[in-house]
Amino acid sequence: DGGITQSPKYLFRKEGQNVTLSCEQNLNHDAMYWYRQDPGQGLRLIYYSQIVNDFQKGDIAEGYSVSREKKESFPLTVTSAQKNPTAFYLCASSIEYGQSNTEAFFGQGTRLTVV
Amino acid sequence: RKEVEQDPGPFNVPEGATVAFNCTYSNSASQSFFWYRQDCRKEPKLLMSVYSSGNEDGRFTAQLNRASQYISLLIRDSKLSDSATYLCAVSFYTGGFKTIFGAGTRLFVKA
Numbered sequence: 001d002g003g004i005t006q007s008p009k010y011l012f013r014k015e016g017q018n019v020t021l022s023c024e025q026n027l028n029h030d031a032m033y034w035y036r037q038d039p040g041q042g043l044r045l046i047y048y049s050q051i052v053n054d055f056q057k058g059d060i061a062e063g064y065s066v067s068r069e070k071k072e073s074f075p076l077t078v079t080s081a082q083k084n085p086t087a088f089y090l091c092a093s094s095i096e097y098g099q100s101n102t103e104a105f106f107g108q109g110t111r112l113t114v115v
Numbered sequence: 116r117k118e119v120e121q122d123p124g125p126f127n128v129p130e131g132a133t134v135a136f137n138c139t140y141s142n143s144a145s146q147s148f149f150w151y152r153q154d155c156r157k158e159p160k161l162l163m164s165v166y167s168s169g170n171e172d173g174r175f176t177a178q179l180n181r182a183s184q185y186i187s188l189l190i191r192d193s194k195l196s197d198s199a200t201y202l203c204a205v206s207f208y209t210g211g212f213k214t215i216f217g218a219g220t221r222l223f224v225k226a
Contacts, residue, residue: 031212042121042202042218043159050211058213090158094212101212103149104204106158 002027006091006107013078013085013114021076021110023091031096032074033104036060037088046089049074050096078112086114116141119205121217129225132193136220138203139185147206148179150188152199153219159202163188193224 004025013019025032031050035043045058049068063082068074074093078085088111092104121138128134140148148165163170165177165186176189186203200219206212 033214035216042119043216045213045215048211048213054211056209056211056213059215088156092214094214096212101147101206101214103151103161103164104214106160109158 004091004093004105004107006089006110008110009108011110011112013112015114016080018077018079019112021078021089021091021112023074023076023107025072025074025093025105025107027093027105028071029093029095029105030071031094031101032068033092033094034058034064034066034074034076035090035092037090037109043090046076085112087112118142118215119203119217121203121220123218123220125221125223127223127225128193130193130195132224133189133191134193134222135190136188136201136203136222137185138187138205138217139183140205140215141184142205142207143181143184145184145205145207147212147214148186149204149206149214150175150177150186151202151204151216153202154199159216162201190222193222195224195226198222198224 033048034046047066049055091107095102150162151159152162153159202219203217206214
């Protein structure tokens, strides 16, 4: 079945540690996104990527880094510079064509907790 | 001003009621519009894309008003299973499509 897979589902990190969240899609989508969601809040865009080897900062990129070495993979690293990393992280992908894009398909999310 | 704004609610309605949500956006160059549904502790899932001519899917109707920069979602004959958070999303092109979500509106449908 086609879809987006995020792993792990739950992740615990000690303060001061970097941690990498995995996101893989087999939908052949060009665009991929990372969002952060805090309790009772909407989704805030961290980074997005339209094509391989290219990505752009979203609204809250500080303390995060990404790579896009393969079309199907868009890992997110939460660095020690991120002051409040405990949140629900969602990866998504979509098709972009011309001057429009389709809806975003989401993975099941990773809940990151700093202990 | 936030790029996409929604009334956070919550909306508490009885079964069978009609409920409407509005969402405003600030970027006049926005090109694609969507409503998503998110259940508690789950990922958002697409409910409807929103087209300029308006579109309907069963009990759900979505409208777009480009002049006033808002989109709306109408739910008729509410069911208990409609209880969820409804997120609007707006996309615009900035060298890549950037999709921005509203904070979501919580809906509780009561028996």
